[in-house]
Amino acid sequence: MAMTPVGILLAAGRGHRFDPTGAASKLLQPLPGGELLVAASARVLLSSVDTVIAVVPLDDGGVGECLRALGCIVTVCPDADSGMAASLVHALRQAPDAPSWLIALGDMPYVRTSTMLALRAALEQGAPIVVPVHAGQRGNPVGFGRVHREALLALRGDQGARAILKAHPVSVVSVDDPGVVSDIDTVADLLKTSTLG
Secondary structure (H helix, E strand, O other), X not given: OOOOOEEEEEOOXXXXXXXXXXXXXXXXXXXXXXXXXXXXXXXXXXXXXXXXXXXEEOOOOOHHHHHHHHOOEEEEEOOHHHOHHHHHHHHHHHXXXXXXXXXXXXXXXXXXXXXXXXXXXXXXXXXXXXXXXXXXXXXXXXXXXXXXXXXXXXXXXXXXXXXXXXXXXXXXXXXXXXXXXXXXOOHHHHHOOOOOO
């Protein structure tokens, strides 16, 4: 079996902080350079691993279509609205036999390819958990080795994998990449001209 991690792109959030009415899909907003937010997030992950599984909610407004066109394997999580854990568990079930997983967020478009490749390398070298750190701050994406599969599949709620990160040793990859701590939560975030890419 190839040791390359499977990429997971979590793109099932509703972005209520971006638009409390739910009318505007945060992930389909154009960045200052014109690329759609979720497309930019997916592109970097796609360039770094062989397979990317993207999780979208029911009634995704076109997010799945966008990601499918880029080359992601798109899967719909019916209970995505119950929290991030549901989306993560749903994605893991699509690739349960992967040697590891590199989990990226659909609203973090400025992570650099070099960071993704460094995280991938750490997983391939056997790190059970790997996180990027920029200027002393932990960020995303986060990688998990197969040893944590059962714990990941048991996750519930909206905390994601935070409890696993707290309970187990974590390998840190120091990166000069502010993109790992830069997500798009509000319209103001989106309007900032990026100096991160």
